[in-house]
Amino acid sequence: MSVLKVENLTVSFPTPDGEVRAVNDVSFTVEAGETLAIVGESGSGKTVTNLALMGLLNSHSAKVSGSAVLQTKSGPVDLLAIDSNDLRQYRGKDIAMIFQDPMSSLHPYYTIGDQIIEAHQVHNQVDIEVSRARAAELLGLVGIPDPESRLASFPHQFSGGMRQRVMIAMALVNNPSLLIADEPTTALDVTVQAQILRLLKDLQKEFKMAIILITHDLGVVAGAADKVNVMYAGRIVESAKVFDLYANPSMPYTRGLLDSVPRLDRPHTDRLLAIPGQPPSMIALPAGCSFAPRCSRITEVSGNRCLTQMPELTVRGDGHTARCFIGERVSQ
């Protein structure tokens, strides 16, 4: 059974210049124990999708619609239908999140121990010593040496990689069935990134949890994901199993992204194949396909359809959907 089933999620923000539809009719499922990667460039809506799931958007400024059913320890719950007070009993327990910037996501005035213990105490009516032991256990699991004594340390005494480990420990303290990791390694150096990705993989096996991994790095996706959603201008434009996506990208944007990354495993050719232009303004989205103004294959579709009509997500293979009028797979 799916841990999370999101249907027709739309998030819009009214602004003086017009409505910004940051997330537009997004649907996907996450199965137990699997990793779903959401890739896209800045402004593609990948972070807002997940903030909406966690109930972290300001209800005065964001309009959220659709449904997101999470299998919790006490049955299925629609995260978007319940109010924020009710959401608190699931947040941090059944669904947890780690953020991009480990420097600013821990409270500088409280010890590491206080912060992890609090996350445990909120959801468990147990003695504080039980929570302390659990916190130490988790710190040990995420690879922090001498966990009992490090509980008394403050965040500034830890390096960036260590703080991200603390964030992971805090997120896992209540055995969530779903962990949302929003660019968990973007602020870290590559050697530390490798450590954290390995750690997440090991913990996923141990805790049997599902992970939604939000990232812009196609290399990270290749190593960590089972399924991938590619987002562009607020919509899912392609969705496939990871091996299928890299072997047969069906949407010209996905192909373009893969081609524009400089790669170590290939001889450095003279030029990168850049995607021309830039992502559209979210206030004035083009009438047809959002990617059409930058697309090199637009002439293959007759009658300017790409400029006037938004293509639907259509099936391209087993578990593989793409949003493009060009039906056949983009050749290598």
Added chain:
Amino acid sequence: MTTPILEVKDLTKFFPLQSQGIFSKVKGANKAVNGISFTLNAGETLGLVGESGCGKSTAGRTILKLYEPTSGSIIFEGEDITNYSPAKMKPLRTKMQMIFQDPYSSLNPRQTIGSIISASYEIQKITPAGGVKLAVQELMERVGLNPEHYNRYPHEFSGGQRQRIGIARALALKPKFIVCDEPVSALDVSIQAQVINLLDDLRDDFGLSYLFIAHDLSVVQHISDRVAVMYLGKVMELAATSDLYKSPHHPYTKALLSAIPIPDPILERQREQIILSGDLPNPVNPPTGCVFNTRCWKAQDKCRTTEPALVHIGQSQVACHFPD
């Protein structure tokens, strides 16, 4: 072999750390750059890579004399500029420029693009042939901006376009040497490729030499002729790009290369990965001996006591007691 445009010898830059209070004393130093040497030939791109805190940006800024070097020497076109005063540096600045990492904070939000790019003409009291406006518009066109946007302000541009403005500004005085400090790391992948291609073209058109500072080894591989790998203020390995990536000699270079994910799920899951333990040590108290010994899987007693010198292995230069 062509003549070097830049020679750096044993360059160090220490930032003194002072204790708090009125009678503050210097109680140590952050050894950001700790004795690096290299040459840069005309028309060549040297990549300077390393993790955050390894001193690569400080090295770039010290070479341009934006910081006073602590010791060592910087020789630019045969001229020793190490101890030049700012006034004496000014005429030389027409030949050396910099492109910054953050296209948001490196442009003055209250100035139009035209005045940002033309500021260097004003400062150097140079009137380009055909007038300032024409020269600026030609530059804008060359870097892929619409020349009609001459009177617009930075906030009207996207990140990638702003980086193009920064590039146009650096090119205004027709420099020979540009320090590019992480010029694409703030940009999205699809835009990053555009800017890398632009920098590539400009180098060929204007005969530029780049010192290309970046943490992303795949970007550096793409643009550089030679690469220097830095760790904790020191150069660990310096080699031609193809040699460095094909047969790295230093364990740190190996670990760094192996940490970079490959965007191909089949290759990515097959390959052996070296995962370094621990974090970068504090540059105030770097480890004795080889600075990498605390994270190195090959470290032996000798590494903890004796610092390895940068020596030639084939065409490469490597600072390691037990190179591969």
